[in-house]
Amino acid sequence: MRKITNEELHRPTVEEFARMEKIPVTVVLDNVRSAQNVGSFFRTGDAFAIEHIALCGITAAPPNREIHKTALGAEESVAWSHHATTAECIGRLRDEGYCIVAIEQVEGAVMLGSFRIEAGRKYALVFGNEVEGVDQQVVDMCDAAIEIPQAGTKHSLNVAVSGGVVLWDLFCQIRLKP
Numbered sequence: 001m002r003k004i005t006n007e008e009l010h011r012p013t014v015e016e017f018a019r020m021e022k023i024p025v026t027v028v029l030d031n032v033r034s035a036q037n038v039g040s041f042f043r044t045g046d047a048f049a050i051e052h053i054a055l056c057g058i059t060a061a062p063p064n065r066e067i068h069k070t071a072l073g074a075e076e077s078v079a080w081s082h083h084a085t086t087a088e089c090i091g092r093l094r095d096e097g098y099c100i101v102a103i104e105q106v107e108g109a110v111m112l113g114s115f116r117i118e119a120g121r122k123y124a125l126v127f128g129n130e131v132e133g134v135d136q137q138v139v140d141m142c143d144a145a146i147e148i149p150q151a152g153t154k155h156s157l158n159v160a161v162s163g164g165v166v167l168w169d170l171f172c173q174i175r176l177k178p
Contacts (some may be wrong), residue, residue, distance in 0.1 A: 011120075013126075017046070017157045022050060023048065024121065024122040024123060025124075026053070026093060027127065027154065028056060028086060028090065028124050029041060029053070029054065029059045029123050030059075030099075030126055031129045033059075033130055034066075034130060036062075036106055037070075037130065037159050038059060038060050038066075039064075039068065039070030040160035040164075042071035042075045043072060044112050044160070044164050047070075050078065051078040052079045052080065052081070054082075056082075056085060056088075056089050057081045057083075059069075059082075062075040070160075083152055086136060090141050090142075100133045100143050101142060101143065102128075103123065103125055103127050103147070104128060104133050104134040104145050105155070105156070106145045109145035110145065111149050112148050112165070112166060117173050125166060126142060126157065127168075130159055133156070134178075
């Protein structure tokens with residue numbers, strides 16, 4: 001086996017990425033305190049061609065050295081906005097027709113493997129603070145919740161890891177379906 005060079009991967013330029021079709025997913029970060037986690041969401045969002053990242057409350061926004069450290073420039077390709085509160089952001093997304101989904105361990109959550117997207121529907125996925133998770137007030141505003149099944153002794157994953165797991169699953173449902 002030979003490693004494939006970056007040139008051989010034929011990735012789009014930032015300009016080409018801006019024009020290409022995205023999956024109908026917006027990531028909402030509810031008071032995520034680590035700028036490096038934010039950067040990871042930008043990099044993952046770029047990889048899976050999400051349409052937008054909404055940075056809410058204390059969540060850091062570009063330009064930011066710590067975001068750039070993990071985003072590796074993806075903060076230039078993925079569209080983003082900043083909102084004073086997550087509730088205000090969700091209100092706007094609901095008005096735009098999004099299905100609002102908390103990624104959280106809550107009563108009635110659907111396990112990730114059982115969650116099915118509906119064709120033609122737009123989704124806003126809400127990821128929470130590293131310690132507190134998605135705020136209960138925000139959970140109360142959501143239409144649904146997804147839980148990532150786990151088998152270990154810990155009760156949660158790092159928020160950026162959770163983002164990668166969930167976005168990969170939705171990307172597969174949308175772009176890689178047979």
